[in-house]
Each structure stands twice: as structure tokens, then as C-alpha cells.
Amino acid sequence: MSVDLLRARAALSRLFEPSDMVGLALVSAAGPEQALQIATGGRQVSSALIHKTAGILTSVGVAGKGYALAEGLKRWRPRVADLAPDRDLETIRRLGGELLIPEDPRWPEALSHLELGMPLCLWVRGQLAGGLPDMKRTVALVGSRDATGYGLSITGDLSAGLASRGYTVVSGGAYGIDAQAHRAALAATLPEAAGSGISTIAVMACGADRFYPAGNEDLLRAIAEHGLLLSEVPPGSAPTRWRFLQRNRIIAALSAVTVVVEARWRSGALNTAHHAAELGREVGAVPGSVYSANSAGCHRLLRDGSAVCVTDAQEVAELAGPLTQEVPEVAQAVESASQSGPGSAARAREKRSDHDGLAVEDLLLLDALPVRSDTSIDKLASVAGLPVAGVRAGLARLELEGLAIRAGPDGWRRGKR
Amino acid sequence: MSVDLLRARAALSRLFEPSDMVGLALVSAAGPEQALQIATGGRQVSSALIHKTAGILTSVGVAGKGYALAEGLKRWRPRVADLAPDRDLETIRRLGGELLIPEDPRWPEALSHLELGMPLCLWVRGQLAGGLPDMKRTVALVGSRDATGYGLSITGDLSAGLASRGYTVVSGGAYGIDAQAHRAALAATLPEAAGSGISTIAVMACGADRFYPAGNEDLLRAIAEHGLLLSEVPPGSAPTRWRFLQRNRIIAALSAVTVVVEARWRSGALNTAHHAAELGREVGAVPGSVYSANSAGCHRLLRDGSAVCVTDAQEVAELAGPLTQEVPEVAQAVESASQSGPGSAARAREKRSDHDGLAVEDLLLLDALPVRSDTSIDKLASVAGLPVAGVRAGLARLELEGLAIRAGPDGWRRGKR
Numbered sequence: 001m002s003v004d005l006l007r008a009r010a011a012l013s014r015l016f017e018p019s020d021m022v023g024l025a026l027v028s029a030a031g032p033e034q035a036l037q038i039a040t041g042g043r044q045v046s047s048a049l050i051h052k053t054a055g056i057l058t059s060v061g062v063a064g065k066g067y068a069l070a071e072g073l074k075r076w077r078p079r080v081a082d083l084a085p086d087r088d089l090e091t092i093r094r095l096g097g098e099l100l101i102p103e104d105p106r107w108p109e110a111l112s113h114l115e116l117g118m119p120l121c122l123w124v125r126g127q128l129a130g131g132l133p134d135m136k137r138t139v140a141l142v143g144s145r146d147a148t149g150y151g152l153s154i155t156g157d158l159s160a161g162l163a164s165r166g167y168t169v170v171s172g173g174a175y176g177i178d179a180q181a182h183r184a185a186l187a188a189t190l191p192e193a194a195g196s197g198i199s200t201i202a203v204m205a206c207g208a209d210r211f212y213p214a215g216n217e218d219l220l221r222a223i224a225e226h227g228l229l230l231s232e233v234p235p236g237s238a239p240t241r242w243r244f245l246q247r248n249r250i251i252a253a254l255s256a257v258t259v260v261v262e263a264r265w266r267s268g269a270l271n272t273a274h275h276a277a278e279l280g281r282e283v284g285a286v287p288g289s290v291y292s293a294n295s296a297g298c299h300r301l302l303r304d305g306s307a308v309c310v311t312d313a314q315e316v317a318e319l320a321g322p323l324t325q326e327v328p329e330v331a332q333a334v335e336s337a338s339q340s341g342p343g344s345a346a347r348a349r350e351k352r353s354d355h356d357g358l359a360v361e362d363l364l365l366l367d368a369l370p371v372r373s374d375t376s377i378d379k380l381a382s383v384a385g386l387p388v389a390g391v392r393a394g395l396a397r398l399e400l401e402g403l404a405i406r407a408g409p410d411g412w413r414r415g416k417r
Numbered sequence: 418m419s420v421d422l423l424r425a426r427a428a429l430s431r432l433f434e435p436s437d438m439v440g441l442a443l444v445s446a447a448g449p450e451q452a453l454q455i456a457t458g459g460r461q462v463s464s465a466l467i468h469k470t471a472g473i474l475t476s477v478g479v480a481g482k483g484y485a486l487a488e489g490l491k492r493w494r495p496r497v498a499d500l501a502p503d504r505d506l507e508t509i510r511r512l513g514g515e516l517l518i519p520e521d522p523r524w525p526e527a528l529s530h531l532e533l534g535m536p537l538c539l540w541v542r543g544q545l546a547g548g549l550p551d552m553k554r555t556v557a558l559v560g561s562r563d564a565t566g567y568g569l570s571i572t573g574d575l576s577a578g579l580a581s582r583g584y585t586v587v588s589g590g591a592y593g594i595d596a597q598a599h600r601a602a603l604a605a606t607l608p609e610a611a612g613s614g615i616s617t618i619a620v621m622a623c624g625a626d627r628f629y630p631a632g633n634e635d636l637l638r639a640i641a642e643h644g645l646l647l648s649e650v651p652p653g654s655a656p657t658r659w660r661f662l663q664r665n666r667i668i669a670a671l672s673a674v675t676v677v678v679e680a681r682w683r684s685g686a687l688n689t690a691h692h693a694a695e696l697g698r699e700v701g702a703v704p705g706s707v708y709s710a711n712s713a714g715c716h717r718l719l720r721d722g723s724a725v726c727v728t729d730a731q732e733v734a735e736l737a738g739p740l741t742q743e744v745p746e747v748a749q750a751v752e753s754a755s756q757s758g759p760g761s762a763a764r765a766r767e768k769r770s771d772h773d774g775l776a777v778e779d780l781l782l783l784d785a786l787p788v789r790s791d792t793s794i795d796k797l798a799s800v801a802g803l804p805v806a807g808v809r810a811g812l813a814r815l816e817l818e819g820l821a822i823r824a825g826p827d828g829w830r831r832g833k834r
Binding site: 367 | 705
């Protein structure tokens with residue numbers, strides 16, 4: 001892979017804000033190296049290229065007027081003096097990381113679903129040896145920073161359950177739900193399984209050299225060591241609101257499913273969910289109390305049909321679809337041990353009833369059988385509303401099930417299965 | 418209306434179990450009076466009638482073999498001796514009630530959607546003067562008997578909110594969610610509004626003369642006095658499992674929306690929801706904790722797409738569609754006072770942020786403005802990634818909003834809206 005390509009994309013990632021569609025169209029039309037020359041004013045832009053760039057913008061629905069590129073050039077000019085791609089590449093290398101670019105075979109295929117909005121590159125720290133995990137085994141867990149105890153609890157259960165099933169948990173490295181998702185995934189990765197997979201990925205809105213927010217420093221350091229920390233903006237970049245919003249599209253694109261665990265009526269997590277829906281990815285939402293403002297955003301997604309209700313790791317895994325890739329044996333063992341998520345517990349508590357699986361006639365007959373006294377077949381026929389022959393046949397069936405007890409030549413009462 | 422019709426339907430409702438499709442097909446083919454004569458063995462059944470009955474059964478998808486009617490006759494025979502329609506009619510009259518039959522103009526149109534499964538008649542106690550309320554202003558609230566405090570709380574909020582908006586709340590008169598739904602609807606009916614509408618209807622699985630379960634006697638008595646208590650089975654009938662299941666179809670058919678407030682993974686309330694869905698009625702489910710077994714049934718409905726997520730009375734009312742009928746003024750006043758359900762409270766707590774409604778350029782600029790120091794326009798252009806002219810224009814807009822403060826000839830900092 002050409003060093004010039006790496007340098008060009010490194011520089012462009014500082015010149016352009018994330019999702020600068022004009023810049024991305026220019027790169028698409030001229031290639032990264034020529035685009036950098038043009039964007040920095042080192043090369044005149046031909047009218048053919050202006051036309052081609054405008055065409056690309058029009059094709060993706062961005063108002064692609066002729067002056068879009070001219071506007072872009074004005075926008076990029078003030079940053080040209082700040083460009084130092086070699087320094088940035090050296091910074092990420094010093095941190096044990098590297099710059100991943102679309103020309104690299106390890107570039108995640110899943111990001112190409114962002115089309116023109118695909119990041120220029122990813123500044124990565126962590127265990128990139130085998131590339132990013134397959135989208136099919138990647139799930140995003142997102143939610144509010146000011147999480148409730150309920151939200152933290154279910155996030156821990158979901159994340160641990162998914163990690164132990166062999167899924168990678170993606171989130172945004174923020175306080176609250178994000179931090180809990182990363183933490184539980186890291187903790188669920190057993191020592192024996194270490195190295196067999198990436199349990200968690202944090203996608204940052206700031207440079208990958210910064211641990212932001214500061215309170216998550218230890219956690220983010222652990223992710224950079226045992227998982228992956230990545231960002232489309234170069235080292236030193238500050239986390240701005242725009243970058244937070246754009247960062248969310250990367251979280252959504254990397255994941256087969258995006259689950260919103262807790263979110264207020266208006267929340268950044270909903271933005272991630274919308275990105276996922278736009279990409280045709282599955283969206284899950286965890287229900288909660290209708291009195292909790294932190295679940296209002298989840299209920300909003302459920303209500304408008306944008307999300308599927310998920311209550312445990314198994315249901316999230318079902319949304320992600322079957323795992324085609326091989327799951328390590330250790331993870332399989334953990335999986336079978338951890339089948340008892342909250343939802344499955346609720347189901348398991350439901351015990352089988354006497355009347356389960358009975359045909360209508362037998363149900364009518366069972367209800368007509370007295371518990372504490374005996375009754376005759378004629379009386380049963382009248383009470384149950386069944387023919388006498390039907391009562392005889394039904395009593396034989398119920399007797400086999402232990403639900404009817406013969407108490408004499410013509411006397412019957414109810415039994416207990 | 419013919420007394421013979423009343424007597425025939427009264428007798429048939431004792432002879433047939435609810436939803437005895439063969440019996441109902443016979444009534445449909447021969448009319449109630451002739452059907453009674455045949456069902457009681459007082460009249461031979463012609464081969465033409467056998468054919469017609471079988472045809473009706475086939476048309477509704479019930480296996481309509483030729484011997485279906487013969488089987489029915491055997492089933493009904495044991496009950497013939499128990500028939501006493503005059504006594505039953507006298508009983509309901511003595512209780513201040515009456516027998517409502519499909520030939521009565523007050524018969525609710527909504528029940529005809531049950532087609533062949535429409536009840537033969539309804540044994541009614543209560544305020545029937547103006548007939549049953551329009552389906553469009555009727556909502557069913559159903560759920561577990563062993564409700565949690567959470568379930569009771571939201572049921573009370575929903576029911577009171579709906580009743581004060583002019584809706585009639587239908588339920589099954591059972592313990593738990595049902596009882597709370599009836600109670601809150603009765604309580605929400607202000608004295609001034611009394612008589613203007615029926616706040617609640619209990620559909621019973623036993624005879625309307627019985628207050629079952631006994632612990633709800635006072636409540637059911639109040640419903641029979643101020644609302645409506647109804648049943649398709651005649652006075653004296655016991656509540657059997659079959660009758661509970663069939664009763665649910667009446668609850669669903671009478672209501673524009675069926676809301677499951679709390680239900681276990683397997684619950685009778687889900688049966689009501691399925692009836693509602695089969696009738697093409699709206700189904701709502703209230704979300705709750707994923708750790709609560711009592712919400713597992715609701716989440717199941719949300720997950721498989723059978724129900725819409727509802728969190729307050731307003732959302733339920735939206736499902737029911739706009740009220741065409743006139744709402745009493747008192748109810749309107751209460752309505753506007755009670756707009757603050759749980760869901761709306763969660764939304765209201767969300768306050769407007771500084772960056773709301775800003776265009777992307779202004780968002781980038783706002784994030785680039787320092788809070789505690791001043792900065793220059795050139796620096797802002799580089800940090801925000803905007804052209805210098807764009808920064809000037811943006812600062813002017815943000816200054817108008819109070820979000821940017823001029824701190825000298827070329828110095829700017831952030832303001833607070």
C-alpha cells in the first residue's frame with residue numbers, strides 16, 4: 001500500500017470535517033492524492049473535474065451546484081496551514097496504532113454501505129491484527145450518559161451475554177450506557193478466549209490519542225489494549241457536536257444490530273438508531289417503565305415501528321441473524337451457561353398448567369369435573385354441554401392424563417396432573 | 418320485538434356453549450325459534466337444513482361435515498331438561514337488567530364483526546337506556562390478575578385519562594388490572610357528567626346475576642349500577658375456562674383498541690389481544706421492566722409486532738382514532754387538565770438545548786467558539802472548518818440568538834441562549 005495514499009488520506013481527514021460530502025465527492029472523482037493537491041490549492045481544478053464532482057453530489061441527492069467545490073475550497077483553506085500528516089501518522093504509531101484506509105484489505109466491507117459518506121480513513125488503536133470483526137457478529141449498544149440503575153443493569157446483561165456468545169459490542173465510549181456496555185464486554189471475555197476475538201470497540205468523536213471523557217480514561221485505555229478504539233478524525237481533534245453526530249453513523253454501519261438501551265425522548269442514541277435504520281440495519285430498543293424519562297426514547301422507537309422490542313441477549317442475537325463464523329468452544333460453553341437472561345427467566349417462570357394442550361371438548365369436560373365431590377356422566381354431559389358418548393370418551397382421555405379420577409361405577413371427579 | 422324471539426335466544430344461550438359454531442350456524446340457517454325447536458328435539462331437521470347448515474360452517478372455515486348437526490344434537494340433548502327461559506328472563510328483569518338481542522336496534526353493530534361467532538344475545542345489567550357506547554369511543558384495558566404496583570399504577574392513569582376524555586373502559590371484572598381499570602374509570606366520572614355516558618363495562622364469563630370473583634362484589638355492584646355488566650351466558654352460569662376464553666372475544670369486539678397493560682408470557686390477556694388483532698382492531702401494549710415477568714407478555718406482543726407501544730392515555734386515544742361523537746364539556750375540561758400522563762411528562766422534562774434548530778454550519782461554529790476565552794475569525798474558520806466569509810455570516814446569526822458574544826474588534830466567545 002502506497003505511503004502517499006496513507007499520507008493523503010491522513011491529511012484529508014484533517015482538512016475535511018466528517019461527512020463533508022463535497023470533499024468526499026472530490027476524493028471519489030479525483031482520488032485521494034489529487035484531491036489533496038486540489039483542496040490545498042496546489043493544483044488547479046479542471047472544469048471536467050468540477051462537472052464530475054457535481055455529478056457525484058447530484059447522484060447522492062446533495063445539492064450539487066457548480067459552486068459547491070468553490071465553496072469547499074474556501075472552507076478548507078483556513079486549515080491548510082495545520083496539515084502535518086507525517087506527524088499524525090507518527091503519533092498513532094507511537095500509540096501502538098495505525099491508520100486504516102479503504103485501500104487496505106482489512107478495511108471493513110460494512111462501511112461501504114455508507115456510500116459517499118464512508119469515512120476517509122480510520123485512526124485505530126488496539127488489536128487490529130485480524131482486521132475488524134465481521135458485521136454479522138457485531139452489535140452496537142447505545143444509550144444515555146445519565147443512565148438509571150435499570151439501564152446499567154440490563155446493559156451489563158446484554159453486553160456480557162453478547163460477548164460470551166462471540167459477538168463484538170460496539171459503543172461510543174461515553175459515560176453511562178456506553179461505558180457499561182464496554183466494561184461488561186471486556187469482563188465477559190474469559191482469559192482463555194483472549195486473542196480469539198475483539199470483545200468491544202469504542203468509536204470516538206475525538207482523536208484516538210485522547211481519552212475522552214476524562215472519567216473514562218482507564219476504561220478507554222483498557223479498550224485500546226484489549227479491544228479497538230477508533231476515530232475518523234486525526235489525533236488531537238476535539239470532540240464537537242457535529243463529530244458526535246457523524247461518529248454515530250460509523251457505530252451503526254459497523255453493526256448488524258443497533259440496540260438503544262435507554263434514551264430520553266430526544267437523545268443522541270436515537271440518532272444512531274436512525275443511521276442504522278437508514279442503512280437497513282436492524283434496530284432494537286429495550287422497554288422500561290413508562291414513568292422513566294430515560295426510557296421515553298426507546299418507547300418512541302417502539303411506538304413508531306423503527307425498533308424491535310428486545311429484552312435479553314438471545315433476542316438481540318436473533319436480530320443479528322445466525323452466526324456463520326466459527327464460535328470458539330469456550331464461548332459456546334459460556335453461551336449455554338448464560339441462556340438465562342432476564343427475558344428467558346420471565347418465560348421460564350411460567351409453569352405448565354393442567355389444561356395445556358387439551359382439545360376444546362376435554363377442556364369443557366375438565367372444567368365440569370368437580371374437585372371435592374363425585375358426579376355422574378349424565379350430569380357431566382349437561383354441565384359441559386357435550387353428548388353422553390363424548391363425555392365417556394373424554395373421561396377416558398383425561399383419566400390417562402391423570403386429570404379425571406374414577407370414583408365408582410358411574411362417579412367421577414377431577415385429578416391433578 | 419317478539420317475545421318469542423327473546424325466549425328463543427334466552428333458551429339457546431343456555432343450550433349452546435359460547436361460540437358453538439354448529440349451533441350458531443343452525444340459528445343462522447333456520448332462525449332462532451325454529452333452531453330452538455330443532456335443537457330441543459321438538460322438530461325434525463330437514464335434509465335441506467342440514468345442507469344449509471353445513472354450507473354455512475364450510476364458508477366460515479369450520480369443518481362442516483354432514484354429521485356436524487347430528488353431533489350438535491347429541492351435545493345439546495343433555496341440557497334440554499334445564500331450559501327455563503321465562504325464569505331466566507324474570508331473573509334478569511328482577512335485577513334491573515334485560516336481555517339484549519341482535520334484533521334489537523340497540524344491539525352493538527361492533528359485535529357483527531364476529532360474524533358467525535357473534536353472541537346469541539347479551540344478558541345486561543346497568544345503564545342500557547341509550548344502548549352501548551359507540552365502538553370508536555370504547556377501549557379495552559386488560560391484564561394479569563396478579564398485577565404489580567407498576568401495573569396497577571399505569572392502569573389507573575390510563576383508565577382515568579381515557580374515561581375523562583369521554584371513552585368507555587371495557588374489561589373483564591377480574592382481580593388486578595381488570596378491577597383497577599373499572600375502578601379508575603368509575604372514579605373519573607365526575608358527578609356533573611354522570612348519566613352523560615357509560616364510563617365502564619365489565620364483560621363476565623359467568624351469569625350476569627353473579628358477582629364473580631367474590632372479592633370484587635362491591636366493585637361489580639357499582640359497575641352494574643353506574644356502568645354496564647354483561648354476559649352471553651344466562652343467569653346462574655358458572656365461569657369456566659372456555660367461557661373465559663370466549664368472553665375475551667366480546668371484550669375485543671366491543672372496543673376500538675385493546676390495551677394489554679401487564680401480562681405474563683402466557684396470559685389470558687394475550688388471548689384478548691389475539692381476538693382484537695383477528696378482528697382488525699388496534700392492539701396496544703404497555704412496556705415495563707425486562708426483569709418483570711408480568712411485562713413479558715406485553716414485550717412478546719411488541720416484539721412480534723402484534724401490538725403498538727403505548728405509554729399514556731393520549732397515545733391510546735390516538736390508536737382509537739379521532740372522536741366523532743360530541744364530548745361533554747366537563748370531560749373536555751378534565752381532558753385538558755389531565756394531558757400530563759406519564760409519557761407526556763417524560764417528554765415535557767426534555768428542555769430545549771442551545772444547539773436546537775441550528776444549521777450545520779452554525780453548529781460547527783458554535784462548537785468552535787470558546788467559552789472562557791476570546792478567539793479570532795481566522796482561528797474560528799480553521800477550527801470549525803468553514804470559510805472566513807461563512808464564519809462572519811454565522812457569527813452574525815449566532816449573535817442574534819445570543820449564542821455568540823463580540824468581545825472586541827476581532828474577538829468572539831460563546832454566549833448562552
